[in-house]
Amino acid sequence: MNALIVGASRGLGLEFVRQYRAAGARVTATARSDEGLAAITGLGAKPLKLDVADAASVSGLAWQIDGEQFDVVVINAGVFGSRAGALEAPTGDDFDMVMRTNVLGPMRVLPQIADALAPGARLALISSRMGSIGLRTSTSGWLYRASKAAVNSVMKDASLALAGKATVISFHPGWVRTDMGGAGADIDAPTSIAGMRTVLASVKPADTGSFFNYDGQRLDW
Numbered sequence: 649m650n651a652l653i654v655g656a657s658r659g660l661g662l663e664f665v666r667q668y669r670a671a672g673a674r675v676t677a678t679a680r681s682d683e684g685l686a687a688i689t690g691l692g693a694k695p696l697k698l699d700v701a702d703a704a705s706v707s708g709l710a711w712q713i714d715g716e717q718f719d720v721v722v723i724n725a726g727v728f729g730s731r732a733g734a735l736e737a738p739t740g741d742d743f744d745m746v747m748r749t750n751v752l753g754p755m756r757v758l759p760q761i762a763d764a765l766a767p768g769a770r771l772a773l774i775s776s777r778m779g780s781i782g783l784r785t786s787t788s789g790w791l792y793r794a795s796k797a798a799v800n801s802v803m804k805d806a807s808l809a810l811a812g813k814a815t816v817i818s819f820h821p822g823w824v825r826t827d828m829g830g831a832g833a834d835i836d837a838p839t840s841i842a843g844m845r846t847v848l849a850s851v852k853p854a855d856t857g858s859f860f861n862y863d864g865q866r867l868d869w
Contacts, residue, residue, distance in 0.1 A: 655725025657684025
């Protein structure tokens with residue numbers, strides 16, 4: 649099995665690398681920082697330097713993975729940004745950082761990896777239940793919520809564009825104890841990633857375009 653993890657310097661992304669390597673998979677993983685690249689190398693994966701918020705950086709991805717055939721791709725890179733709630737306008741800088749990383753990032757990465765997908769590949773974008781419009785009861789972090797609602801839209805369009813070649817889904821990874829999720833979150837990273845790996849191994853082409861909880865439950869958008 650051959651996997652690509654985009655955004656693997658720490659947290660969920662690095663745990664994807666750890667678990668896929670432990671299962672014997674070949675893994676290529678990206679990070680922005682030297683520390684992140686070293687962590688990836690330490691797990692026996694192939695490191696690639698990539699900043700999804702930088703157009704020039706992403707434009708070089710396709711040639712770096714030329715000839716690869718990935719069975720699984722996970723696009724994980726993301727930031728939370730301002731925690732302001734509804735009717736608290738974000739600054740232009742905050743808006744640009746969150747939207748460029750969380751939305752424009754995947755929109756740049758997806759065309760770069762399309763030719764490196766193995767037949768029947770499974771491709772996941774890490775979204776969030778916070779991006780669901782149908783399930784929403786809170787307005788906290790409304791900028792992040794908007795970005796993850798947009799990520800689900802990007803996922804749906806990618807599922808249509810790649811129909812017949814790959815199964816494309818998005819995930820709510822759970823509320824996970826990471827730097828982003830905080831120490832009071834519900835589950836740890838190994839639990840989240842193990843669940844998502846199980847779902848990725850079991851989804852069928854008919855599931856493409858769906859939004860899943862880490863435990864396999866389908867979620868409303």
